[in-house]
Amino acid sequence: SAVISQKPSRDICQRGTSLTIQCQVDSQVTMMFWYRQQPGQSLTLIATANQGSEATYESGFVIDKFPISRPNLTFSTLTVSNMSPEDSSIYLCSVDETGAYGYTFGSGTRLTVV
Amino acid sequence: AQKVTQAQTEISVVEKEDVTLDCVYETRDTTYYLFWYKQPPSGELVFLIRRNSFDEQNEISGRYSWNFQKSTSSFNFTITASQVVDSAVYFCALTDSGAGSYQLTFGKGTKLSVIP
Numbered sequence: 001s002a003v004i005s006q007k008p009s010r011d012i013c014q015r016g017t018s019l020t021i022q023c024q025v026d027s028q029v030t031m032m033f034w035y036r037q038q039p040g041q042s043l044t045l046i047a048t049a050n051q052g053s054e055a056t057y058e059s060g061f062v063i064d065k066f067p068i069s070r071p072n073l074t075f076s077t078l079t080v081s082n083m084s085p086e087d088s089s090i091y092l093c094s095v096d097e098t099g100a101y102g103y104t105f106g107s108g109t110r111l112t113v114v
Numbered sequence: 115a116q117k118v119t120q121a122q123t124e125i126s127v128v129e130k131e132d133v134t135l136d137c138v139y140e141t142r143d144t145t146y147y148l149f150w151y152k153q154p155p156s157g158e159l160v161f162l163i164r165r166n167s168f169d170e171q172n173e174i175s176g177r178y179s180w181n182f183q184k185s186t187s188s189f190n191f192t193i194t195a196s197q198v199v200d201s202a203v204y205f206c207a208l209t210d211s212g213a214g215s216y217q218l219t220f221g222k223g224t225k226l227s228v229i230p
Contacts, residue, residue, distance in 0.1 A: 001161075033217060042205065042220045043159075058217075090157055094218075103149070103209075103218060105159035 002027050002095050006106030013083055013113050020079045021109045023093035028073035031096040033103075034066070038089045046091075049076050083113045116141045118208050120221035127196050128229050135191040135224045137206030143167075146210035148182065148189045149218065154202040162204075165189065196228045 003026040013019050023032065034046040046066055047055040055068040070076045080087050093106045117140040127133045139148065150162040163173065165182050173180045177194045193200055203225045207218045 042222045043218075044220075045217050048217060092159060094159075104161065105151075107156075107158040110157060 002029060002097055002104045004093060004095060004104055004106040006093055006109060008109055009107060010110040011112070013111065015084050015113055017083055018079055018081045019083065019111060020077050021091055021093075023076045023078070023106055025074045025095055029095040029097065030073070032070065032076045033094040033096070034068065034076075034078045035092045035094060035105075036089045037092065037108075043092065046078070080111065083111075085113045087111065088113045116143075116146075116208050116210055116219045118206050118219055118221035120204075120206055120224050122224045123222070124225045124227070126227045126229060129198060130195050132192060132194050133196050133226065135193075135204050135206075135226065137189045137191065137221060139187050139189065139206070139208045141208060141210045143210035146208060149207040149209075150180065150189075150191050151205045151207065152202045153205065153223070159205070162191075193226075196226075198228050198230050201226060201228045 005024040007022045011019055032049045035043040036046050037043045045058050046061045047057045047068055049055045049068050049070040051070045051073050057063060065081050067079045076093060078091060088111055090108045090110050092108045094103050096103060119138045121136055125133060146167045148165045152160040152162055163180055170182050170184055179192045181190045189206060203223045205223045206221045209218050
């Protein structure tokens with residue numbers, strides 16, 4: 001299965017600032033996904049990122065708050081903009097692999113906004 | 115719309131006991147995939163199994179087994195002879211072609227604590 005490197009693993013940020021999370025995959029993948037997991041909650045899809053097109057955002061998530069880049073088939077970034085304490089969550093990237101392995105997830109970025 | 119329900123929020127068992135985690139799903143599609151993931155305290159999501167809607171065979175992998183029943187829309191997960199290392203949050207998830215992008219819909223998770 002694909003190996004995903006996600007950085008940073010954790011960060012503590014001041015409110016009003018922005019953080020960019022990187023996701024690097026060791027193979028080319030068509031679809032990448034960004035999820036948010038608020039404390040004690042399940043995972044919620046933020047957006048789907050396909051190379052060469054604008055990301056598709058789920059209801060409740062907007063591009064101005066969570067801009068995403070997908071410059072090639074192995075890399076994507078998610079920026080959390082103008083952060084508030086409510087943005088404190090684990091953010092995970094995921095790739096779609098067809099076949100027996102299912103979806104692979106990065107190790108997550110644990111974000112705390114103070 | 116697809117939905118995954120994990121009614122058990124938290125479960126505690128004593129080491130070596132068997133434990134079953136329940137998962138009930140809803141989807142209008144006839145082609146779909148079901149997953150189980152493990153999230154240990156470190157936070158990463160570990161893939162355990164994927165099952166497609168056309169394969170109702172139960173599966174066993176070591177101490178883990180899965181019971182897929184389309185008649186009751188359930189995909190339950192049993193850990194036999196539980197160990198402390200099994201302590202984690204377990205998520206059941208679903209994707210179907212109706213979602214278009216094959217996004218995963220997660221249940222709320224079941225937190226399993228295995229007490230030594």
